[in-house]
Amino acid sequence: MDPRLKVILYGNPDEELSLLMRLEKEKEYPDHCKIVSEFGNIVSIRTRRRFLCSIYNSKKVKSLKAPTVIPANDGIELNSETQILDKKNEVLSDTVSKAVFGIIDFGFDFTHPDFINNGKTRFEKIWVQSGRYDGNEFGYGRIINQAQINEALADEFPFKKLGYHPGKSDLFGNGTHGTHVLGIACGNGAVAPKSFAPNASIIAVDMGTNYVNGSNLSLGDSVKGCDGLYFIVKEAIERPLVINMSLGGHGDAHMGVTLFEQVIDYILTTRKGTAIVQSTGNYHQANAHTYGDIKQNQKIKIPWMFKKHDRTPNEMEIWYHGDDVLSVNIYDDDQKVLLSSTPFKDELIIKGGEEVGICLHRCKEPNTGKNQINILINGKLNSKFWTIELVGKSVKNGRYHCYIERDDGGQSIFLPAIANKTHTTNSICNSKYSIVVGAYNQTDSDKAILSFSSSGPTADGRMKPELVAPGFKIKSSCSSSSRENRASNKLTSKSGSSMAAPYVASLVMKILEKEPDLDIISIRKKLFKACDTASFKENNLEIFRAGHGYVNPDKLV
Template identity: 50%
Template sequence: MDPKLKLIVKGNPREELQLLLRLKSAHIYPKHCKVISQFGDIISCRILRKDLLSVYDDPATRSLKAPQVIPADFYDDSGYSNVINKVNRHQPKTKKSPVVFGIIDFGFDFSHPDFLDNEGKTRFEKIWVQPLKQSNKNKYGYGEIFNDSHINNALKSREPFKSLGYHPGRNDFIGRGMHGTHVLGIAASSGVISKKSFAGNSPIVAVDMGSSYVNGSDLSLGDSVKLIEGLDFILKQAGNRPCVINMSLGGHCSDHTGNTLVEIAFNNILKKRGGTVIVQSTGNYFLANCHNAGILSQDETIEIEWLFKARDRSANEIEIWYENEDRIAVELLDDEGNVFGESFPFQDSIINYDGIQNGIIFHRHNEPNSTKNHINIILSKRPDSRRLIVRLKGIEISNGEYHAYIERDDVGQSYFSAEDVNTNFTIGSICNAPLTIAVGAYNQEDIYKTPMHFSSAGPTIDRRIKPEILAAGNKIVAAKSAAKFQLKSKSELTAKSGSSMASPYVASLAVKVLEHFPKINIYELRQLLFKSCTTLNSMNKTIINKSGYGVIEVNKLNTLLKLKKKQYENNKST
């Protein structure tokens, strides 16, 4: 059973749980399971806690998962700056794009001029604010959905946020600007304040994941169930129109083979729905010191240092993934070499340190989606010593490869010692799917177009190229949202760095492709974008692992689009 699922088995039997489920057959469902959204064999569903075990054991169920935290892919760039431009540019009348731009993120300033059309009306068709208390009934059972009429009416007010009942900067106390507004501005600015983007004529459908209350716990972040239901919301609104979805989201842990239920859902969408693209930031985890990997031999012991910050008061977590045919034991030791937690294949065990029970080790054989073995170590708090040893023992070894990830923790990130860190395979937890496009960041001010120092490196653990594309990610200027105490947008811009800033640029280029070829399949579209890249000439393995097919070049893409259009017209005439 999924470790997180074991943590929520006990509790109020009548509580309705939000879960992801993989079906053995896409048309046969378990009993006692209410389907909310479906992409092929992946569904999001609601199950009463009293029925959880029966659904898990149902013949129709292949895999059942509790929600996984999906934080925004934010890089803390201390060199950010604000740019104010109060002079609105003259905008010629433009035709509305047939391509819908979907975004799942946090904090959308609908009052910013860059998201208005030529008539001063909103380009947002809908915004689903998932954390808000539901006041308009929707099929998902949470959050509030605002349509363009709601937003346009609010824009007529002197206090549009108050009028609508949604302040995008509710968590922005110091005026740095919300992640979602800036990301959206890079992709879809109409050009009123900042430079017009390639998706500047697209209608926008946005999902604000915000904070979320999941199965009795306030995670203060979005989660995998709400992410999948956000995708469902965007695609339902898009209808038959072509659609590009940007997600600058992700964490550290997962099997990194593209076999999480979220990633399988991504692939199912892209295989079935023509004219659809999902673009993701690869992550800013290269320097996070949160990945360790190695080859463990028979009867060998490997020790890994796990370090904690003094002010870390949050829970901490490690996932270790290894091959199905192997058997690895794990021990946790303190500074003095005392073992206070251990797990042999495939036994769960309690962790006791600092005098009380403070954690648990889950140890699973043959996780049903990746087929790998999985060790999940969860600590309720950091140890007083601030240093632990994770000891791995090779019990039965045929392959020996393992990968260990410390989960992302924006409250107090723990980390491996520098000697134990492997910076490859550090792409985000949900951007390993074969058909999505993962984007890394490069420094556009560097003549060598070097990948940014923080940008995550591939490949996937099953050795596929990720990220596939590099785009500019150094101090990118785009829309800045109003801060918490402001009544509406101040028409400001801000500069931020990160792979989050690279991803929406590539997403906007995908819009450009779909405007020419609205029914193109994902395989052809991927190849168009990859052929538009300039490979970085480097012998450095790290640069190769960060850069994929290279830096995206819009001029190359324009040339390829002209050629493809000419070929299409020639074929049509014959």
């Protein structure tokens, strides 16, 4: 059973759970499931906790997964600057793009001039997933339509009128992630630099926000993400569509076969004129990944370091070949044994007579065929570091990958001496057909790839990211802060692969405006052909962060 599924196994039997499910055969469902979103043989469902085990054990089910958190790939703050223009540029256009732009993120300022043409909103709909339920088909959140937004724009207090403030958690006026990303992708030039898709209609999914340690973080999850994709595709009807997702964490197998990633590939291979663009992540220097090869009876020690006074949960995932058998020993900072595990047995981690975590061990996860160990630590850690010792009980292959999940409230790391910078793409960007973008410094004559921009390849050896785009101190639309009633002519600068992805998404919009029936393979070929090749004489590993090279809009537009 999926480790996260085990965590939610016990509780109120009548509580409704949201899950992702992969069916053995399309349209053949187990009992006690409400189907919400459907992508071939992968569906998002709602069910009562009392039915969880019977659904999991059903012969109709190939894989059942609990929701996994999908944070935003937040911009890296490099002396972030905000700027208010004296006046906005006049944008008067009756032209509407043939292609529609979809975005899954958080914090969309519909009052910002960059998303208003002739006094009317360019948003067709905004699904606020964390909003009060309005009776929609998904069972949660609130879907706001174009007429409601236009009515709010005419009001003195538009956020209050609509009941949606995109910057409610932005206490410092740095601007929300979603508004900044959206301005890069399809800003009309009123305030931010004009994008390549200034006339595109927008369908947005706001996954929700939370104020944590001075940062705005998306608290959406894989189920809500799939529902969001379903919503955007449905609302786009038959129009050409580009979706941007600057989202993702550290974990999972990095093989492109999570159910979320399989949904991405299903959409892209069954719908013409469609592209999904994703950021590669900002995790190249995160010290959150290590890998290696273990031999029969060998013991490999992996130091796991924690922040001082960390009270947040921590998680490590270990993925290794399905033909191998490993066990785990865990030692605290005094080298006392906290756990000496038995392969494929779930066991509590005890320190000082108190339960501080759990080690979950799964044989042959159905989507990857790999064995999976999850070490989950609660907030009662009180340690500087642990040592995770892998023991090769039965080894035929030997390769293993370890990932520490993202934790913005208290990120733990591997000892830097053993951390690896390759295979650090984010957790949901490794599918076969999505377009994944890294970031470079466009102000540097050498076009240096930014130090934090994540590196491929995927764990199964494929190229990700596939290209790089500008990502250094990108000026774009700045949303209203929590204290403001309407957006001003405000810009903010952010850096990261989150800023590079929408630049590429904007270019893909140009491709589909001219050739709306292209399939994803043709879209990718056109885009990659328009890249300037990258070469790195001093560090050959950089090619794993550059892919086909630097996107060149002059070769496309």
